[in-house]
Amino acid sequence: MIIMHHLRKSRAIFMTAFLEELGVDYELRLYDRNEVRRAPPELREVHPLGKSPVIEDQGMTIAESGAITTYLIDTYDTEHKFAPARDGGAEYFHYLQWLHYAEGSMGSPMLLNLLTRREDPKPPIVTGFTKGETALHLGYMEAALEGQDYILGNDFSGADVSCGYMANGAKQLKLLENYPNVDAYASRLTGRPAFQRAFGKTGG
Amino acid sequence: MIIMHHLRKSRAIFMTAFLEELGVDYELRLYDRNEVRRAPPELREVHPLGKSPVIEDQGMTIAESGAITTYLIDTYDTEHKFAPARDGGAEYFHYLQWLHYAEGSMGSPMLLNLLTRREDPKPPIVTGFTKGETALHLGYMEAALEGQDYILGNDFSGADVSCGYMANGAKQLKLLENYPNVDAYASRLTGRPAFQRAFGKTGG
The missing domain is CATH 1.20.1050.10 (Glutathione S-transferase Yfyf (Class Pi); Chain A, domain 2)
Structure with a gap:
């Protein structure tokens, strides 16, 4: 199952919403910002940049919003509901x-x-x-x-x-x-x- | 033929270098920064953001370095020399x-x-x-x-x-x-x- 590493008060909310749009099963792991409003160190154990969103799926850990979106579409949006087909010119x-x-x-x-x-x-x-x-x-x-x-x-x-x-x-x-x-x-x-x-x- | 809109002293040099790596024919259109070191207004006639690099090819105008790179690879790097195949997991x-x-x-x-x-x-x-x-x-x-x-x-x-x-x-x-x-x-x-x-x- 997809693991979604979600930092509260961050861009992660739009990626978690996208998982909901896709209707896929996922496990949420929630993180709060620390006292200086930055991501907590636990996120560095997920990915060296220590940021969110990051997902894990099929043995891969994927960061960068555009890469995660592409991965999710390629893997789960088989009917091209959320992006034109790659050969779409x-x-x-x-x-x-x-x-x-x-x-x-x-x-x-x-x-x-x-x-x-x-x-x-x-x-x-x-x-x-x-x-x-x-x-x-x-x-x-x-x-x-x-x-x-x-x-x-x-x-x-x-x-x-x-x-x-x-x-x-x-x-x-x-x-x-x-x-x-x-x-x-x-x-x-x-x-x-x-x-x-x-x-x-x-x-x- | 690809038209490459190249602003001097910008990230465009790496895209023009990539056209050279690909070995494709292209027409260069060169622009200089204005007196406050910004891109000149002529570039807004090419794309509304008025930035560089931008390419024109096959009736399309493409901005954003990652999108241009992807377009060039999809279109001209048919042997997957510069990127793994899309089904490469x-x-x-x-x-x-x-x-x-x-x-x-x-x-x-x-x-x-x-x-x-x-x-x-x-x-x-x-x-x-x-x-x-x-x-x-x-x-x-x-x-x-x-x-x-x-x-x-x-x-x-x-x-x-x-x-x-x-x-x-x-x-x-x-x-x-x-x-x-x-x-x-x-x-x-x-x-x-x-x-x-x-x-x-x-x-x-």
Whole structure:
């Protein structure tokens, strides 16, 4: 059975919600952040980076959200409900860009917003970078979501796992006043029954 | 023919080097950073994020380094020289984790080192995060490279495109004094004939 290593108050909630979307059996192992809000050392025994989400399945330990999502889809989504078939040409590579985009491109400015949220005054170079990049990425996602419910269209996909984490993070940081599509997207994702079940089982 | 949009002094050099590794024909379009060291607005006409590398091929425009690498391998590396076959089980997912790792996990602390390299004093929260995460990621890569030349073993792979950019960035930022394996890895990659040809054609 899949073992899901879930750190509370982290991006793990979106992966646990994805396990619920897939409808697979899994064993949850829950971790709390330590007193300085970092992942606890026990997670380093699971994977040397000591982060979450990490899954174990079929003798493998898999980290990195995009790799875990791909593994789960390849292994359990045999009907291609959550991603286009790999031979799908443009449709597949459109999906793949969004799969890489969230952690690879939007992740850094979102992290900078998080790290500097209580600094006053904000560090000048970081703030200069962060403001422009945040607007760029939220504007990009806002445009992509125009007239559609999810990042690939009107159906939830594996690309929404990481994109959802970023959108919801931006919502928590109160960055979405001018981005109604992203705001509605974050609410739509956290309102899904699978997310609610994951939240109920993990506490967030 | 593949069109490669290459911003000088960026991660694009590792993708152009990968095109050289693949031995495919491609047309180079070169861009210089503007007066504030950012990508020029012309790149926004290629892709809304206005970044590089971006490729165009077979009617598609593809951004995100991991997605571009995957596209190039799927399309042109038919002998699986640069990545395990997709049905390769553990070997494939080991590759996939490294493919996602560089931009998804190591990218943020490397960016923070870059952005704050001239700030004095360093912003406290950012520095607290950056120091620990930099040591974590360079230590992880150092251990992975023990006794092997490239990130997957003794052969260069698609996972070295982004991992190479991160390792070489750390070298440029003079962060590798205690990480001899990462330092040698960066030099090994930039010393490859393909990289040297890409450098010669682009100016970096």
